[in-house]
Amino acid sequence: MNLKTRLFGQTFAFRDIKEVLAKANEIKSGDVLAGIAAADAAERIAAKRVLSELTLEDLRTNPVIPLEIDEVSRIIDSEINEPVYRSIKNWSVAELREFILQTETKGSDLKRISRGLSSEMVAAAAKLMSNLDLLLGARKINNLAHCNTTIGHDGCLASRLQPNHPTDGVEGILASVCEGLSYGVGDAVIGLNPVDDSLPATIRSLESLYQFVQEWNIPTQICVLAHISTQIKALRKGAPVHLLFQSIAGSELGNKAFGIDLELLDEAYALGLKEGQATGPNIMYFETGQGSELSSEAHHGADQVTLEARCYGFARHFHPFLVNTVVGFIGPEYLYDTRQVTRAGLEDHFMGKLMGLPMGVDACYTNHMKADQNDIENLATLLTAAGCTYFMGIPMGDDVMLNYQTTSYHDIATLRELFNLRPLPDFEAWAESIGILSQGKLTARAGDASIFTK
Template identity: 85%
Template sequence: MNLKTRLFGQTFNFKDVKDVLAKANEIKSGDILAGIAAADAAERIAAKRVLSELTLEDLRNNPVIPLEIDEVSRIIDEDVNEPIYHTIKNWSVAEFREFIMRTETTGSVLQRISRGLTSEMVAAVAKLMSNLDLILGAAKIQNLAHCNTTVGAAGCLASRLQPNHPTDGVDGILASLREGLSYGVGDAVIGLNPVDDSVPATIRSLETLYNFVEEWNVPTQICVLAHITTQMKALRKGAPVHLLFQSIAGSQVGNEAFGVSKEILDEAYALGLKEGRATGPNIMYFETGQGSELSSEAHHGADQVTLEARCYGLARHYKPFLVNTVVGFIGPEYLYDTRQVTRAGLEDHFMGKLTGLPMGVDACYTNHMKADQNDIENLATLLTAAGCTYFMGIPMGDDVMLNYQCTSYHDIAALRELFRLRPLPEFEAWAESMGILTKGKLTARAGDATIFTR
């Protein structure tokens, strides 16, 4: 395994595979903050060259966190399909990239190969790809999952209706819920981020969403994004649960900072299958985002793209219905500006798709980041071209509880119209029966929330 190259009249030596992966990453403020980024463009190019010549076997044999100390590493390694891995282990990363880019390489072929990949392999090939490469590679893959409805099919763009409220007020939640549905948003999930993470408050919010969906026969899923242990307690008390949610990290220590472990996730998955009210079999929902491991001092000296890929390797173990990266939420310490957020969004979406996940993106930014609404609309447009499974739908694109900027109800409709995409079929049929949509497009009745008050 060669970790040295000569370029521009200079010899570059890298300590190990983890160092190569970090130095080969595109510029990210989080990697600079961690002290692991390339010193300059020359070192970055040299690292990419060394990385391109490493084999997939080299990457499996050198995870960024050793199996002996990290359960995420063990889960990823144990989930590898060995016969598939042995057909590709001698490929260089450059050869793997070329294979993905070939016209004749279909999404079904990539889905099969994904079962033989570790997250380090997925991250490595993403580092050798341009933004357009990431779009083209992801667009080939459709990963289907079923909860009450099915996400991930070609020709569909789904959305999460996010009716957050600064006090978890039932009337406020229902106002946003009615408005979002009236714009044809909410087919992926109606998912509330709660202010109050207590069991009684979680049960109240779950019942609010569930009763509304049942009353109006909305073909979708509900979720209250409390901590997973809170949701489990609510479920054991009889609360109506479709999806169980948790934020996850790419290292064991990072997950411990979130208050979760493999043991807890295993218990939640089994409980959701046994006592949840969804059709299934896919009943888990995970959110991720580059930089979370660094923020909790759980990165082990690894770069944030590789750690993000490991989140997807962990998520894959639980056969989730939804996964999304909240790409611009964590702040400029980790993704400084529009260029970095755009790159991260395209990387995350591609890596999630290549890992086999029904991958969505929360195309968003915080108000102290060098980005604005036009930048996020640009990112959402690029991701739609890449075949993104779903986006968030928030009133006016402004979350009044989490205080960040995101995609609005109107953005979902615009992206569907621009790319000739439709909501999920069952949801579209329901929206047409309500007079909200006709042939996938909004009618004059769209946006009239009083539809649901009569």
């Protein structure tokens, strides 16, 4: 295993694969903050060159966090399909990249080798790709999952209706639900971020959303994004649950900072299959985002992209219905500006899809970041071209509870029209039945939330 190269008349030597992965990463403010980024462009190029020549076996046998101290590492390794892995383990990272991008490689080919890939392998390939490469690689893959409806169809762009409210007022939440549905938003999930994630408040919100969906026969899923332990308690009290949500990290320490571990998520998964209201079998919803491990001092000296890929390796153990990276939410400490947010969004989407997940992106930013709404629209457009599974839908793109900016109800409609995409089939048929859509396009009734008050 060679960890040095000569470039520009200078010899660059790296102490281990973790350092190679970190310094081959495109510039991210979080990596700089952690003191692991390349010193300059020359060192970054040298690291990419060394990385390109490493084999997939090198990466599997040298995870950025040893299996002995990290359950995320153990889960990722245990999920690898051994016959598939043995057929590709001698490939270099450069050869993996070429296989992904060559014209002859189809989505079915990528799904097959995906079963033999570790997170470090997927992250390594992403680090050798341009933005356009990331779009092309992701676009080839469609990952289907079923909760009450099936997500991931080619030709579809789904959306999460996010009816957040600053006081969790039921009337305010349902007003946002009505408006979003009237724009054809909500086929992926109607998912509420609660202000109060106490058990009584969580049950109240779940019951309100469930009753509304039942009353209007809406083919979708509901979720209240309380802590997973609260959702477990709600399930045991008979609350109507479709999807079980949790934020996850790419290290065991990061997950502990979220108050979770493998045992707790396994318990939730089993209970949801037994007691939940969804058809299933895919009943889990995970959110991620580059930088979360650094913010909790749980990164073990590894870079943001590799840790993010490890989130996806951990997530696939649970066969989720939805995964999305909240790409610009944490702040400029980890992704400083539009350029870094755009790159991260394309990386995350590609890596999640290559790892077999129905991958969405919360194309978003916070007000202290060097970004604006046009930048996020640009990212959403690129991701739609890459075959992104779903986006967020929020009134005017401005979340009044979380205080961040993301994609609006109108953005979802625009992206569907621009790329000739449609909602998920069952949801589209329902929307046509009440006059919101016709042939996949919004009608004159669209935006009239009073439809649901009559």
